[in-house]
Amino acid sequence: METFWQVNKALASRVVRARNANRRVRSELGGDGGRWRIVDTPGPEVVARAFDLGRTLTDLVLVRRGSTEAWRLDTDRGSYFVKGAWDGLGLQFTPGGVPDQLSAAMAFERRALEAGIAMPEPISPVDPWLDSVARINDRLFRVYRWIDHRPLRPDDDLTDWIGRTMARIHQLEPMVGVGLPDWWRGPVWPRTYWEEWIDEAQHLDRPWSSLARERLAGVLDLSNRIAELCEVAPDPVTTHGDFKTHNLLMTPTGPVLIDWDSVRIDSAALEAGRVAHIFAAGDPAQLTRILTAYTAAGGDISWPGPDLFISVLRHDLQVLYDRVLVSLNRNPPTWWMGDNHAIESSIEQLLNQLPIRVDELRRLALSINSG
Numbered sequence: 001m002e003t004f005w006q007v008n009k010a011l012a013s014r015v016v017r018a019r020n021a022n023r024r025v026r027s028e029l030g031g032d033g034g035r036w037r038i039v040d041t042p043g044p045e046v047v048a049r050a051f052d053l054g055r056t057l058t059d060l061v062l063v064r065r066g067s068t069e070a071w072r073l074d075t076d077r078g079s080y081f082v083k084g085a086w087d088g089l090g091l092q093f094t095p096g097g098v099p100d101q102l103s104a105a106m107a108f109e110r111r112a113l114e115a116g117i118a119m120p121e122p123i124s125p126v127d128p129w130l131d132s133v134a135r136i137n138d139r140l141f142r143v144y145r146w147i148d149h150r151p152l153r154p155d156d157d158l159t160d161w162i163g164r165t166m167a168r169i170h171q172l173e174p175m176v177g178v179g180l181p182d183w184w185r186g187p188v189w190p191r192t193y194w195e196e197w198i199d200e201a202q203h204l205d206r207p208w209s210s211l212a213r214e215r216l217a218g219v220l221d222l223s224n225r226i227a228e229l230c231e232v233a234p235d236p237v238t239t240h241g242d243f244k245t246h247n248l249l250m251t252p253t254g255p256v257l258i259d260w261d262s263v264r265i266d267s268a269a270l271e272a273g274r275v276a277h278i279f280a281a282g283d284p285a286q287l288t289r290i291l292t293a294y295t296a297a298g299g300d301i302s303w304p305g306p307d308l309f310i311s312v313l314r315h316d317l318q319v320l321y322d323r324v325l326v327s328l329n330r331n332p333p334t335w336w337m338g339d340n341h342a343i344e345s346s347i348e349q350l351l352n353q354l355p356i357r358v359d360e361l362r363r364l365a366l367s368i369n370s371g
Contacts, residue, residue: 041060041069041084041137042136042137042141043059043060044056044058044059044060044073046136047060047073047082047136047141047143048073048075049126050125050126050127050134050136050141051080051123051124051125051126051134051141051143052125052126053073053075053077053078053080053123053143054075054076054077054078055075055076056073056074056075057074057075057076058072058073058074060072060073060082061073063081066336068083068084068085068261069083069084070082070083070084071084072146078145078146079145079146080123080143080144080145080146081120081143081144081145081146081147082141082142082143083141083142083143083144084139084140084141085098085139085140085141085142085261093181093183093241093262093263093264093265094264095182098140099130101261101263102130102131102133102140102261103130103131104238104263105260105261105262105263106122106130106131106132106133106260108172108173108238108260108263109122109260109263111172111173112169112172112240112260115168115172117165117168117169117257118165118253118254118255118256118257119256119257119258119260120144120145120147120256120258121144121145122142122143122144123143123144123145125141125143142261147249147251147256147258148251148252149249149250149251149256150250151250152245152248152250153250156250158248158255158279159279159280159286159289159290159293160289160290160293161254161255161293162243162275162276162279162290162293163272163276163289163290163291163292163293163294163295163296163297163299164293164294164296164297165255165257166243166271166272166275166294166299167272167293167294167295167297167298167299168297169239169240170237170239170268170271170272170299171237171298172237172238173237173238174235174236174237174268175236175237175238175265177236178231178232178233178234178236179230179231179232179233179236180229180230180233180236180265180266180267181236181264181265183264184226184230184266184314185226185227185230186318186321187223187226187314187317187318187320187321187322188223188226188227188230188317189223189321191216191220194212194216194219194220195216197212197324197325197328198212198213198216200328201324201327201328204328206327206328206344206347207344207348208327208344208347208348208351211348211351211352212324212347212351214351215351215354215355218354218355218358219317219320219354222313222317222354222358223317225307225310226310226313226314226317229267229270229304229307229310233267233270234303235267235268235269235300235303236265236266236267236268237265237266237267237268238263238264238265239263239264239265239266239268239271240257240260240262240263241262241263241264241266241271242259242262243257243271243275243278243279244278245278245279247259266311267304267311268299268300269299269300269301269302269303269304269308270304270307270308270310270311271311272291272294272299272301273291273301273304273308273309273310273311273312273365274309274311274312274315275290276290276291276294277309277312277361284364284367287364287368288368291368301368301369302369304365305365305366305369306362306365306366306369307362307365308364308365308368308369309361309362309364309365310361312357312361313357313358313361316350316353316354316357319346319350320347320350320351320354322334322337323337323343323346323347323350324347326343327340327343327344327347
């Protein structure tokens with residue numbers, strides 16, 4: 001996957017832009033389940049006026065597509081990163097709608113900036129729709145100064161930085177009380193639902209139906225463990241929520257953490273386990289270094305015991321659940337799922353790996369806690 005702000009010239013060349021008018025362009029984003037649709041993409045002058053960026057020198061150059069679209073824009077005052085969000089942004093993390101998610105995200109973003117976290121600073125629009133967000137052509141836009149950077153390389157050693165930075169962020173806004181928010185429970189469903197889905201899959205001759213029946217006990221056991229932890233997790237915190245390689249930029253002064261729109265409440269220890277697992281990429285020594293840096297900076301991973309990496313398994317279960325409903329034609333596919341063959345293969349792979357993953361991550365957690 002390309003770094004968030006790395007220019008994708010091939011894709012950019014396929015998008016027609018207008019300097020002085022709003023022109024409708026086709027978007028390949030999955031805002032409506034992965035299908036092509038017509039959306040309004042404003043011209044560069046429109047964006048520049050909305051954020052008082054000066055006289056434009058270039059068109060909007062597409063640098064990212066995904067759950068949001070993003071462009072680079074050069075003006076006589078400098079270079080800028082322009083981000084256009086879809087209406088469904090972050091609804092899974094906040095009880096309310098988009099304004100609630102963005103309000104929470106921007107408030108926490110300001111707190112992180114004040115605390116000295118290495119991150120970009122947003123530019124306020126002339127006529128805010130909400131804080132640092134402008135509404136243009138019924139889409140929501142944010143702008144930041146462009147950060148010169150290079151893509152991450154395999155030899156970049158980020159372990160200590162990730163552990164320290166995550167601990168600092170977790171200390172910014174600890175929550176009162178125990179328990180985890182509803183988004184954690186997204187893939188947790190009772191036996192009757194899974195049995196209904198498996199019966200339907202068998203009726204539709206889905207290739208994974210028999211395997212799903214074999215793995216049902218494991219799915220339900222994992223679901224119960226997640227549900228129990230949701231009630232007792234003692235360390236809920238507000239957090240960035242999306243620590244991944246594509247949200248890190250390597251700059252001349254060090255790593256920078258970007259994309260704060262998915263701010264959410266999570267368990268500090270369980271997020272630390274998941275993030276360490278993601279960045280270690282299967283290397284136990286790297287994983288240990290990340291978690292050692294995290295605890296040295298004040299983080300605590302002691303309470304989950306064998307469930308330290310259950311957030312990884314929760315994600316696996318969410319992916320399985322989402323694809324099962326798509327396979328059964330109950331939900332439309334999202335753009336990142338691929339075609340029908342990819343979806344069916346993914347379900348089979350997830351079911352095959354589930355008991356192995358559960359066992360491996362449990363043993364890994366025990367080794368970390370005993371080390």
